[in-house]
Amino acid sequence: MNAKRYLRLLGVQLKASGLLALQYRADFLAEGLTSLAWTFTALAPLFVVFNARPSIEGWTFQESLLVVGWFTLLQGVLEGAISPSLTGMVEHIRKGTLDFVLLKPADAQFLVSTQRFLPWRAVNVLSGVGLFVYAFVSLGRWPSLPGVFASLVLLGTSMLILYSMWILVVSAAFFVVKVDNLTYLFTSIFDAARWPSSVFRGSLAWVFTFIIPLALMTTFPALALLGRLPWTWLVGAVVGSVAFAAMARWVWLMSIRHYTSASS
Amino acid sequence: MSLRTALKALPTMLRIGFSEAVAYRAEMIIWVLATTMPLIMLALWSAVARGGPVGRFGQAEFTGYFLAAFCVRQMTSSWVAWLVSYEVKQGTLAMRLLRPISPLLAYATEVLAGIPLRVAIVLPVLGISLWVAGAERAVPTSLGGWGLFALGIVGAWLITFYLNVLLGTLSLFLESSQKLMEVYMVLFFVCSGYMFPVEFFPPGVRTVMEWLPFRYQMGLPVELMTGAHATKEAWELLAAQWTWVLGLGVVSMAVWRRGLARFAAFGG
Numbered sequence: 001m002n003a004k005r006y007l008r009l010l011g012v013q014l015k016a017s018g019l020l021a022l023q024y025r026a027d028f029l030a031e032g033l034t035s036l037a038w039t040f041t042a043l044a045p046l047f048v049v050f051n052a053r054p055s056i057e058g059w060t061f062q063e064s065l066l067v068v069g070w071f072t073l074l075q076g077v078l079e080g081a082i083s084p085s086l087t088g089m090v091e092h093i094r095k096g097t098l099d100f101v102l103l104k105p106a107d108a109q110f111l112v113s114t115q116r117f118l119p120w121r122a123v124n125v126l127s128g129v130g131l132f133v134y135a136f137v138s139l140g141r142w143p144s145l146p147g148v149f150a151s152l153v154l155l156g157t158s159m160l161i162l163y164s165m166w167i168l169v170v171s172a173a174f175f176v177v178k179v180d181n182l183t184y185l186f187t188s189i190f191d192a193a194r195w196p197s198s199v200f201r202g203s204l205a206w207v208f209t210f211i212i213p214l215a216l217m218t219t220f221p222a223l224a225l226l227g228r229l230p231w232t233w234l235v236g237a238v239v240g241s242v243a244f245a246a247m248a249r250w251v252w253l254m255s256i257r258h259y260t261s262a263s264s
Numbered sequence: 265m266s267l268r269t270a271l272k273a274l275p276t277m278l279r280i281g282f283s284e285a286v287a288y289r290a291e292m293i294i295w296v297l298a299t300t301m302p303l304i305m306l307a308l309w310s311a312v313a314r315g316g317p318v319g320r321f322g323q324a325e326f327t328g329y330f331l332a333a334f335c336v337r338q339m340t341s342s343w344v345a346w347l348v349s350y351e352v353k354q355g356t357l358a359m360r361l362l363r364p365i366s367p368l369l370a371y372a373t374e375v376l377a378g379i380p381l382r383v384a385i386v387l388p389v390l391g392i393s394l395w396v397a398g399a400e401r402a403v404p405t406s407l408g409g410w411g412l413f414a415l416g417i418v419g420a421w422l423i424t425f426y427l428n429v430l431l432g433t434l435s436l437f438l439e440s441s442q443k444l445m446e447v448y449m450v451l452f453f454v455c456s457g458y459m460f461p462v463e464f465f466p467p468g469v470r471t472v473m474e475w476l477p478f479r480y481q482m483g484l485p486v487e488l489m490t491g492a493h494a495t496k497e498a499w500e501l502l503a504a505q506w507t508w509v510l511g512l513g514v515v516s517m518a519v520w521r522r523g524l525a526r527f528a529a530f531g532g
Binding site (some may be wrong): 038190192 | 299309
């Protein structure tokens, strides 16, 4: 009953964003071009690096392309589905209109995180898939069925983690009002997910695996596609991401409680 | 606006700018943390260098290079493009235009006033670089080298500032220059030496890079800081850089004037 109501709500919000996107069809071209440009940025150092070496830390060029592919795909998800509505949330806090959201008879976190989507960003997902196809064609083989299945599970967990990290960033907006920079900070940290996580050593490796689980978001799915991901890691990823999401939810509820409305 | 008014107002404007920078120091820290790309690139290239040096770059050279890149980015960063396009959209540019000081000068002092705070962040990084990479790979070792580096970093600051003015002003011609700024960022990241030294480009591409302004925003000051060039070569590159400074200065001022003629804020 309740789930049905939320699904319907989600449908309404999606439809509204879809209609809005259809108004600006020229954006499709612009999205496509910028997505290609960003993919190129992600690839440029890769070309340069692998020009110097055939393989880095056990990753060949084609295998690293898979990581970049996952990065591009997730970037599309992030910029198309997660960040627009949460940027709107920051606006709410600054203008004091969050009060209206909190008064509505639905969960506030659900409402703020579904208020806006940018469907054209799906172009990024397409370029990600394009990279997978290219990488596997040049590897001369295809991923196994369990591998594809595992990577899809991991796609789910990475999206959950990305979303939770965003919730954490936005919760910070209650304390630091100028948060447009925080979103920028987040994107630049996410940048590190472009490269196979084995590149990072020492404390950086520890941070990127446990504190900001970047390894889990792009390197694990790439390993799964290659059929090199141990099952225990997959289970760990699922458990870890659920725990992470629960933590984010708890922080969100705390921040809402801390929030004093604009008028008080 | 006469030059005298501007000069008289300058110290006050810098003081205000500095106070603002201190007031919003948390924001500044976030910006600094957001420019950690050189550190990530350092990790990547260190992994590459573990298997042996790349060109003239071993582990220590990469450390010196990317920490220098971090410092140069801190000293030369400019957000004027976003500021101008935001103020155009909001119409608040009208208020700036009412003041007897050119808005461009106001933007410039706002950026400059943040530098003391940024130096405070740069110094420890420089210290680490000196300690890990060694003095000759982290900073210029002679007085002349410091002079060249100073010229290079001022030139880099000016190119970045003018490019920002140009991009921001374009929002007066196009409804929004946001997408253009994204493209600029992409070009800057790839072509400037921010993600990898420019000399890693294949020779043909490298010639193109020498002609583009981006290399002079980042690569050149970093190379001068890490002592990559002999004096003669350094002077040649600096000449190219300052040609860009002059050219961009003239073009961006002209575009700014023409853009202002088009600017019409409601109620402004």
